[in-house]
Amino acid sequence: MKNSIITKALIVPGLPHPLLAPEKNPGWQKLRHAFEEARKEIENSDADLILYFSTQWLSVLGYSFQADPKPSFTHVDHNFHALGSMKYEFRVDTDFAKVYAAKVKALGHNTMLPNYYGFPIDTGTIVAQKLLNPTNRLPAAMVSCNMYAEKQETISIGRAAATALQESGKRAIAVLVSGLSNRFFVKEVDAKDDHISSAKDEEWNRKICELLSEGRLEDVAQVAREFGKEANGDMGFKGIWWLSGLCGETNAFSGKLHGYAPIYGTGNAVVTLTPKEPVLARTPDTTSNAIIDAPGAPEPVGAYPHARREGDFLFLSGVGPRARGKKEIPGVTQDSSGKVISYDIEIETRSVIHNVKAILEASGSSLDKVVDVQVFLTDMQKDFPTFNKIYAEVFGKIQATRTTIEINRLPTPIHVELKVIARV
Amino acid sequence: MTKQKGKIIAGVLAPHPPHLVYGENPPQNEPRSECGWEELRWAYERCRKSVLALKPDVLLVHSPHWMTVVGHHVLGLPHFKGISVDPIFPHLFRYSYDLKVDVELSLAIAEAGKQKGLITQVMKNPDFRVDYGTICALHLMNPAWDIPIVSISSNNSPYYFSNEVGQEQMLQLGDATREAIEKSGKRAVLLASNSLSHRHFTTEAEIPEDMSKEHIYHHGQYLWDMQILKLMREGKAKELLAVCPEFFDMASAEVKAGALAWMLGALGIPDYPATVHGYGSVIGTGNAVVEWRAPEVRL
Numbered sequence: 001m002k003n004s005i006i007t008k009a010l011i012v013p014g015l016p017h018p019l020l021a022p023e024k025n026p027g028w029q030k031l032r033h034a035f036e037e038a039r040k041e042i043e044n045s046d047a048d049l050i051l052y053f054s055t056q057w058l059s060v061l062g063y064s065f066q067a068d069p070k071p072s073f074t075h076v077d078h079n080f081h082a083l084g085s086m087k088y089e090f091r092v093d094t095d096f097a098k099v100y101a102a103k104v105k106a107l108g109h110n111t112m113l114p115n116y117y118g119f120p121i122d123t124g125t126i127v128a129q130k131l132l133n134p135t136n137r138l139p140a141a142m143v144s145c146n147m148y149a150e151k152q153e154t155i156s157i158g159r160a161a162a163t164a165l166q167e168s169g170k171r172a173i174a175v176l177v178s179g180l181s182n183r184f185f186v187k188e189v190d191a192k193d194d195h196i197s198s199a200k201d202e203e204w205n206r207k208i209c210e211l212l213s214e215g216r217l218e219d220v221a222q223v224a225r226e227f228g229k230e231a232n233g234d235m236g237f238k239g240i241w242w243l244s245g246l247c248g249e250t251n252a253f254s255g256k257l258h259g260y261a262p263i264y265g266t267g268n269a270v271v272t273l274t275p276k277e278p279v280l281a282r283t284p285d286t287t288s289n290a291i292i293d294a295p296g297a298p299e300p301v302g303a304y305p306h307a308r309r310e311g312d313f314l315f316l317s318g319v320g321p322r323a324r325g326k327k328e329i330p331g332v333t334q335d336s337s338g339k340v341i342s343y344d345i346e347i348e349t350r351s352v353i354h355n356v357k358a359i360l361e362a363s364g365s366s367l368d369k370v371v372d373v374q375v376f377l378t379d380m381q382k383d384f385p386t387f388n389k390i391y392a393e394v395f396g397k398i399q400a401t402r403t404t405i406e407i408n409r410l411p412t413p414i415h416v417e418l419k420v421i422a423r424v
Numbered sequence: 425m426t427k428q429k430g431k432i433i434a435g436v437l438a439p440h441p442p443h444l445v446y447g448e449n450p451p452q453n454e455p456r457s458e459c460g461w462e463e464l465r466w467a468y469e470r471c472r473k474s475v476l477a478l479k480p481d482v483l484l485v486h487s488p489h490w491m492t493v494v495g496h497h498v499l500g501l502p503h504f505k506g507i508s509v510d511p512i513f514p515h516l517f518r519y520s521y522d523l524k525v526d527v528e529l530s531l532a533i534a535e536a537g538k539q540k541g542l543i544t545q546v547m548k549n550p551d552f553r554v555d556y557g558t559i560c561a562l563h564l565m566n567p568a569w570d571i572p573i574v575s576i577s578s579n580n581s582p583y584y585f586s587n588e589v590g591q592e593q594m595l596q597l598g599d600a601t602r603e604a605i606e607k608s609g610k611r612a613v614l615l616a617s618n619s620l621s622h623r624h625f626t627t628e629a630e631i632p633e634d635m636s637k638e639h640i641y642h643h644g645q646y647l648w649d650m651q652i653l654k655l656m657r658e659g660k661a662k663e664l665l666a667v668c669p670e671f672f673d674m675a676s677a678e679v680k681a682g683a684l685a686w687m688l689g690a691l692g693i694p695d696y697p698a699t700v701h702g703y704g705s706v707i708g709t710g711n712a713v714v715e716w717r718a719p720e721v722r723l
Binding site (some may be wrong): 057058059060061062064074075076078079081082084085090109110112114116117118119120146148184185187264324327345400 | 493515545547552697
C-alpha cells in the first residue's frame with residue numbers, strides 16, 4: 001500500500017521490565033518475546049520514520065516534540081531504579097517534528113521543540129525504541145501526552161500527525177506506548193508471583209486485547225473512556241485516541257496480539273495493527289453531524305459546542321471576543337469587581353473574527369466559505385460604524401448574507417457577537 | 425558520651441517552581457532571565473535567612489517529582505552529580521547539581537518506616553538523576569549546597585484508595601522521620617516541596633518572566649489558598665489536615681503528593697502559628713513559602 005501514510009500501528013507497554021529484567025518472570029519474558037516479534041514485523045518496513053506517543057511523556061503547556069537530532073543520556077527509571085540503567089543514543093527526524101509541531105500549533109495549542117542536552121526522554125519511549133528500533137534504522141519522532149487533554153483534543157493531535165505525514169510525503173510506523181490497566185501493586189512482590197492486580201482489570205484487559213487482535217482500533221477508542229475508568233487505564237488509556245485519530249478512526253486493520261502479561265499488577269500487551277486499506281490524512285471533522293470543539297477558540301460558557309456540522313453545512317454557536325484560557329477579554333477593561341470601565345469595539349471585533357476563523361479551520365472550513373452572518377451589537381449607534389468597517393475588511397470579498405441586530409446585553413461582558421453558517 | 429537527641433528545628437513549605445530559579449540567574453542554571461516572580465523569590469530569601477541561621481546539620485526534602493508507586497524511596501548513595509532539565513519548562517531550567525546525601529539518616533528513615541509497616545526502598549543506582557522538584561527546593565533554601573541532604577520520594581499508591589488513606593500514610597512517614605532524626609542527634613530542617621493550588625495555564629507568555637501576564641488560574645483557587653494559609657498562620661495544623669482532602673480535589677492541590685502531611689506529621693501536628701514569608705502565583709498555580717518553627721527553638 002504505497003499511498004498509506006501508516007505502514008503499521010503498534011501498542012506496546014512502557015515499563016522497563018521486559019528490557020532490563022525479562023529473565024526474572026515468565027510474563028516479562030513473554031512480553032520481551034512479543035516485542036521481538038513486533039520488531040521483526042517492522043524490520044523490513046519501507047516506512048520513513050517511527051512515531052511515538054508515550055503516556056509517560058507528560059506535558060502541560062500544549063505539546064512538545066523532540067527536536068534534538070541525536071539525544072543521548074543514561075536514564076534510570078524513578079520507580080524501578082533497581083533494575084538498572086538505560087543508556088541510549090537515538091536518531092530523530094527533526095524535520096518531521098517541526099512540520100508536526102506546526103500542524104498542532106495551527107490548532108491553537110502551545111508547542112515546544114526542545115533541543116537541549118539532558119532533556120529527559122521518558123522510560124516508555126526508551127524501552128520501546130530499544131526493543132523495536134535498536135539500531136536506529138528508522139529515525140524517530142516523539143510527541144508528548146498533554147495531561148489535561150480530553151478525547152476530542154487527543155484525537156485532533158493524532159489527525160494532525162496524519163496531516164503532517166501526508167504533507168511531508170512520509171510514511172510512518174505509529175507506536176502508542178501505553179499500558180492497559182494501570183493498577184500497580186503497592187507492596188513489593190516477588191517477580192515470580194506477579195499477576196494482574198484485580199479480576200475486573202483482567203477481564204477488561206482481555207476484552208481490549210480481543211478487540212485489538214481483531215483489528216478493531218476505532219471500537220477500542222470508543223470504549224476507552226469506560227475502560228480507563230473501570231480498569232484504571234494508563235492515563236485513562238487516552239493514547240488510543242491519538243492512535244485512532246492518526247490511523248483514520250476505522251476498524252480496517254488486521255490485528256495481532258503478540259503477548260499479554262502483568263507487570264507489577266498492571267496489564268500490558270504488545271499488539272500490531274496492519275492497515276487493510278490505505279491510511280490517509282483527513283480533513284478535520286469531516287464526519288457528518290460532527291460536533292466540533294476548536295482548541296484555538298474560547299471555551300464555551302454553556303452546554304454547547306463551538307460548531308456542529310449538518311450535511312455540508314457548518315453551524316457555529318455565537319462567537320464573542322474572549323480568548324481561550326485567558327481571564328481578560330480583548331478590548332474590554334474591567335475593574336476588580338468585573339464591572340466594565342471601557343471597551344474598544346475595534347479590538348473586540350477583530351478578536352471575534354479571529355475566533356470565527358479558528359473554529360472554521362478546526363472544522364475543515366474557512367472564512368471564505370461563510371454563507372450567512374448574524375451580528376449582535378449592544379450599542380448600534382455608537383459601535384456600528386467601526387464594526388462595519390472592520391467587517392468589510394474581511395468579509396467584503398466573501399459576500400455572505402448578513403443581519404445586524406441591537407440587543408441589550410450578551411452573556412459575558414462583551415459588546416459584539418457573530419452567529420455564522422458556513423459550507424464545509 | 426551520650427549522643428544528644430536530634431531535633432527538627434524547622435519545617436518549611438518549600439514550593440519548587442523552576443521559574444524561581446530561572447528568575448534568580450544562579451550560575452548553575454543555563455537559561456538567563458531579566459527578572460520574575462520576585463514576591464516568591466524574596467520570600468525564599470527571608471525564609472533562607474531565618475532557617476540557615478539555625479545552623480542545621482541536614483536538609484530533608486520530600487518532592488512530588490520523584491514519583492514512586494511501590495513504597496517510599498530515599499537516596500542511598502553519598503554523592504549525586506548531574507544535570508537536571510525540567511521536562512515541562514526546559515527553556516527555564518537546565519541546572520547542574522552536585523549534592524551530598526546524609527546516607528546514614530536516609531537509611532535510618534527507611535528502617536524506621538519499615539518498623540511502622542510502611543514499604544520503603546533505598547535508591548542505590550549511581551546513574552540516577554535527582555528530580556527537579558528536589559533540586560529547586562534545595563537550591564532556593566540553600567544555594568551554597570554546603571549542607572547534606574535527605575531526599576524522599578512521593579509515593580502515589582496510597583491515594584489509589586482515597587485522599588484520606590494517602591494522608592494517613594504520610595503522617596506515619598512523618599513520625600518515622602522524626603524518630604530517625606531524634607536518634608541521629610542531628611538538627612534537621614524539613615522541606616515540603618509542594619505548591620498549593622495547582623491548575624496551570626496551558627499557554628505561556630512570549631517572555632516567560634513577563635509579570636503582567638502572571639496571576640492565579642482562577643479566583644476559586646485563590647480563595648482555597650487563602651483558607652489554607654489562614655489555618656497555617658493560626659497554628660491550626662489539625663484543622664488544616666482535616667480540610668486537606670477536600671482542598672486536593674477542589675484546587676487540584678499539589679500537596680496531595682504528601683509532602684505537607686509528612687512534614688506536619690514529623691513536627692507532631694504543630695499547634696503554633698507558622699510564618700508565611702510570601703505567596704504568589706507561578707503560571708497560574710498558587711505557591712507560598714511558609715516556615716514552622718517550634719517556640720522552644722532559639723538561635
